[in-house]
Amino acid sequence: MTSNQKLFSEKHTTSSSEKVIKHNIPNERGFYGNFGGAYIPEMLYPNVDELRSNYRQILESDTFRQDFGLLLRDYVGRPTPLFYARNLSKKAGAKIYLKREDLCHTGAHKLNNVVGQALMAQHLGKRRIIAETGAGQHGVATATVCALLRIPCTVFMGSKDMARQKPNVMRMQMLGAKVIAVESGSQSLKDATNEAIRHWINHPADTYYLIGSTIGPHPYPDLVARLQSVISKEIKVQLLREEGTENPTHVIACAGGGSNAAGAFFHFIGNGKTRLIGTEAAGEGVDTKLTAATINSGKAGIIHGCKTLLMQTADGQVVEAHSVSAGLDYPGIGPLHAHLHQTGLAEFIPVTDTEALEAAMMLSREEGIIPALETAHALAALEKMAFKPTDVIVISLSGRGDKDLQTYQQYFTKP
């Protein structure tokens, strides 16, 4: 053990001596085992503290639950189908179900979280919303709900991502959001997040920061996981109908920051019956520099206000991530997932750019569904795992692939 690891494990004793109620919910200080917490400068403290001390009560209030439930049903389009994928099942030699988050309004699971947090912002009396975005899916979702609720919206997006996800930039603008190009650092999701946080520091009173994944300081990872947990709640009901059991043998989801995986895993975590598999973007390969496989290549540290696994140099400088998929191009991972990995409650496997691209084509041809590039990373796991005929596998089909057509076209028409 290095002195560093010792330091982190010393910490373990303090945080885990407090009561950990469940593995899917952090303790009072926002820790999932070793990971989580709120490592923020004082300038952010009042805002984060205001959210922390109110979010549980708001989530549990009748008005919130009613408004959230109605919007999920009538605006997002929930419940999303759990689709039995016949051709894919035959190919894999096991039963495969697709949880169709790609059929949510705006084309990804991201809207579940945004609807919830936008209502949260209203409950807190905030008048403006800011967000970061990578693939643009979270930005589009935020711009969409802000249009609906008439809340002024600003989205920070890396200039590199703006170039590779143009249709989403145009959607955000059409929806009336202001899109700010972030030129600092790697010009992708990490830097968009930095700029959103800096903007929040400079506009503390009236602004709500609507984070797009299970990342950031406590309470964000918990808040986002709870809002996305509707995914696994529905899976249980739907699977009981189809298979006579609530619990699949496997749930597979891609993990960028980890929100669709958190939602798809949530009600199965620690049940002793379901293997939870997250797929990470390995880029050109886990052992190369061009990777975003945080769990497989990262070390414990702090990024964007929480303790988690992240890709960094030996000196603790955050390393730029690489993935063909903008939504997974992030050098960190949510603290929940770092914890699930450390405790063995979930496993995380790396998927390369090429494997993901091929999996996207595979799903298009087998089932007539063009998935998002992020989602394609989850589908690629099928090629890497062996299944029994009795296995019942649920894959989180987190988003649709319209935004990625240019990338697909470039790859598949390459001579």
Added chain:
Amino acid sequence: MNALQQLFLTKKQNLLSLFFTAGYPQVDSTTQIIEAAETAGIDFLEVGMPYSDPLADGPVIQQSSTRAIANGMTLELLFRQLERIKNRVKIPLLLMGYLNPVLQYGMVRFVQHAHACGASGVILPDLPLDEYDQEYRKLFEEYDLSPVFLITPQTSEERIRWIDQLSNAFIYVVSSAATTGKQQDFGQSQQSYFQRLQAMKLKNPLIGGFGIHNRQTLQQAWQNLNGAICGSAFLKKLDIAPAPGKAIEMLMNDLEIQKKQKV
């Protein structure tokens, strides 16, 4: 008692401190800046430990950090540089930066090395107060390092009192809710914030920072608090001046203070 605490025993007013990023503009600038600051009669220094993702900083400090990292600055190298001049300079030094590089270095090792190269204190704005209190307080005390915490106009009275209790050198008074280098001149809101702090009769001196860049901002901090820290404005001078001594002179001009007035 460390050098910084000794300074506050004898000097209680019109203190002036500078923040700079170690390894900027050149990797060797660190020691030159410290020596030039001592010669110019600056009271104490914050030595910035560069970080790739400085959340609380505006473009000036961000760019200096990026440059310093590209120049090869690391904590290992910084400690070697400080070690080299520790017997030559007396000016109290604080190390300031983000928590992640320190955790990778190892907190125990970091505190030991900071002490060994003569640092008086450490400022880690993203280190939570309760974590400092429960896990690192004893360690800091053992090595005679002062922890310094930030407060802003939004910090509650209860929290300020807690910070006052945890502190033993000074409290860093952030002038407004903003990232570094954003502020224009100070106005009525800073004035009432500073006065509210004065009225609290805290045990630690109050040093104002973020936005000190001209006579108006410096004087307002000096009149209401015990001293002022100048960061982004100093880095801008370092960028254009041929040598650190000259940069300090240019800054003093902007702040409209004479050397002799200071001592």
